[in-house]
Amino acid sequence: MTMTVISDPDHPQYDQLTQVDDLDAATLWALQARARQQQKGLIASVANPISRGFLADNGFESVSQTYVATLNIRDFSPVANVDYDKWLFGHQDFDPEYSIVRLAKQHVVAAILVFKAGEDYELQWTFGDDVTTLHELWRDLLGILPVGSRLQAVFESTDVLAMSVYEMFNWHNTQSVQTTMIWHDTANNLRII
Secondary structure (H helix, E strand, C coil), X not given: CHHHEEECCCCCCEEEECCHHHCCHHHHHHHHHHHHHCCCEEEEEECCHHHHHHHHHCCEEEEEEEEXXXXXXCCCCCCCCCCCCCCCCCCCCECCCCCEEXXXXXXXXXXXXXXXXXXXXXEEEEEECCXXXXXXXXXXXXXXXXXXXXXXXXXXXXXXXXXXXHHHCCCEECCCCEEEEEECCCHHHCCCC
C-alpha cells in the first residue's frame, strides 16, 4: 500500500495517490480507511477516463484540469521596433529577449516570462490585468518569437487568464489532459444520485 501513496508537501492534509490506473476497489478502500485514520484526504491526477470514473464512483471530486501543450510559432505579423526592457530573474534559462512586460503608468499590466528550452521556448508565467491586454501582449510575443520555433506551456483550468490564452491560439496538447481529483471523508464514499 505504501507504494501507491506519497506525501504531498504542497498539500500536507492530503496524500497523493500514484499508479492510479492500477488501483482496484479493495486497495482504494484500504487507502481511504488509512487516510480516514490519519484524518487526511486523498488527491490523484488522472488522464484515463475509466480511472476518473472509478475514482468519482468512490467519492472523488474533480477540482481542475492540466493541459500540457505546444504552440508552433509561425509568421504572426511581426511587431516593428519592439523595445521591451529586459528583466533578469536569476534563472539560467530565463530568456530576456523574448520575455515581455507591458507597463502603464509604471504599473505592470501584463507579462509573459519565457525560458529557453533547447531549440524551443517554455512558458513559465503569464498574467495580465484583463483578458484584452493579455491577448494583445501575446500577439506581440508571437510577432517576435523566431518563426519555426515552438513554445511549450502548461495551463491549469483554475487560471482563467491563462486558459483564455490556451483557448485563443492553436495549442497542440502533447499529453493527455490530467484531471486532479480530491477525496474527502464524506458520507463514507457514497454518492447520492
